[in-house]
Amino acid sequence: MADVSASGPILLTTADGRPLKEALARAQGQAKRRAFMLVLPLLLFIVITFLWPIAQVLHQSAYNPKFSDNMPKIGAWFAANPIGTEPDEAAYAALAEDLKAAAAAKTVAVAGERVNYEMPGTRSLFTAGGRKAKTLEPPFKEAVLAMDAKWGDPALWGVMRQVSSAYTTDFYLAAVDLERDPDGAIVQVPENERVYVNLFLRTFAMSAAITVICLILGFPVAFLLSVLPMRYSNLLMILVLLPFWTSLLVRTTAWMVLLQGQGVVNSLLVWAGILSDDGRLEMINNLTGTVIAMTHILLPFMILPLYSVMRPIPPSYVRAARSLGATSWTAFRRVYLPQTIPGIGAGGLLVFILSVGYYITPALVGGASGQLISNLIAFHVNKSNNWSLAAALATILLAAIMLLYWLYDKLVGIDKLKLG
């Protein structure tokens, strides 16, 4: 012992004289790096195609430089002068120079569009201003007001101050039917323009309804699948999987053929004398159509996780409960059902999250009353080109789903989730 402490700890070395610890660390490090290289392509793929776009959407929802980039001088004036300052000659001079520069760069309409989001009808003020900006001479205040008296509107100056900063919460406000009044206070938009809050509520209510219907329909099927002898259950499984493998569009279009006024279902009912020819049911282009088609399309997402949980549950548990005197209902409720909770949770979460973001089916069979929030997001991406608003709506949707996921983790535990 004394010898050892005198000469320091004995260093174990490899055959070529290097310390063993170092050699081991090196070898392990190499193995780790090699393993990391293996997952690197997938990691890069996820970062590039998933995380990066989400980050961009998040950024876009709060960042819109359409005005600030194209009208920098007026932005500088706003920065230098506090809220409430009456626009003076310097302000109008900055405005005139910005209009001139933006007109030359053909971006005046872009800036105008940003203002138009907050104050409808002002877009043409900017485009007309851009066309005449070349002729503006000092004093600019008179010149600009002579061009159009609307330029003197305090509300317009309020909006221009608001949009002169590229980072903004305006789109989140708009996404929950709020706006700023001329004094900067946050108020609800007029009643006939409120749309998003209702649509969010409708989306969540409908997703919940579809999830419950899927559970009610899917539970017995999954149970049957798990108890039938293999040769029958395989056949049944194919019946579940076949629609699952069929294209979403094909299935939705098939529902259109089945459900429309002159469609298969109605015609059969009329032929059978159950309905009169004038009393055909309205099952498409409304909420009913969306719920029917989406339930059918999402049903496998409920059945498969349920099945994977039910399969390993030994039938002896329920038999034991029955033999100890439990009624069949009690045995089901107290013994069987609790064991399927991970499957119900997984299926429910899957169906709910998928239906919250559903787009194609409601667009095709939803009519006006069956539209979900995703259809409005698509509208703002494809048609109105207000990507910032679309991004804000999408971010709220994402946040709601994360909240749901967190709640599920608290209540049931994410480790209990069983997807198959």
Next chain:
Amino acid sequence: MKKLLVLSTALTAVSFAAQADVTVASWGGAYTQSQIEAYHKPFTAATGIAVISVDSDNPGPQVKTQVEAGNVTIDVADVEFSDAVRLCDEGMLETIGMDALPPGADGTPAAEDFLPGAVTDCAVSTIVFSTIYAYDTTKFPEGPTTIADLFDTTKFPGKRALGKRPKANLEMALMADGVPAADVYATLATPEGVDRAFAKLDSIKADIVWWEAGAQPPQLLADGEVVMATAYNGRMFSAEVADGKPFKTVWDGQVYEYDLFVVPKGAPNKDQAIEFVKFATSTQALADQAKWIAYGPARKSSAALVGLFNDGKTEMAPYMPTSPENMTNALASSYEFWVDHDAELNDRFNAWLAAN
């Protein structure tokens, strides 16, 4: 559905296409078909440049999306006037200009040959089209005759198909409510006027089936899903004359406007695209298109060459939006109005749609 198929096929085609092909985005269905017959095929025959056709519900916003994203795949787009003006204002289109356009076949300079206002800095009109409504003659042998009848569910019960957008619907609602065509936009510029138009739409809201693509309304009528439908007039002409469906067009309260070709900024084959636009808006091409669909040519020199439909017996004149007998109560769509109020009225319209 069919549209999606065509679109995906077209997109696949684009990715395999050789560099010099011109990609033209248009509205699909019978309309695109007429362009293929009158513009694309002769253009390819004359120049050897292949033309790829892409369908869209409305190519205008698509152009904007592509230019903003910096990933332009469309060389030529067929857009409405308000979109042409707006995109041009925002610097998203290549300039074409009157001077680049060939004179009419009779030698008239382009500036005099095109209808007034049909050519802007960035866009060249091809046709005049109109939003009309048509009905199923098997349901109403006597038939509705006025724009007010479209909104009269007591006299003419049944579902109606309307376009899922405020444009044309609001104008028609006001005309049906008794506003003369000349006052429609002045009325619509006031909050009361907008309320009045929405109130009129509200009166039939429960009976409306909404369409999004121009090919849908004839389909909805043919399927018996609706008894009347607003539509672009050429689509109803094709269903009525070419397919022999029992439909009849009501011209009272029609809302007409130009359709224009534009070249997006950054189009991959800009030079060929401009060649294509010049070719397609020449006297002969425009006159040829009227053989395939009932849209009025934007050149005066073409009008004289328009005669019979390609079936060889149908006179086109009674089906043209610009025929005098169809113009007795007609409204010229105002692009100035829609450029300014599009965003606001879309919001209002979406809110109104979503409200129960």
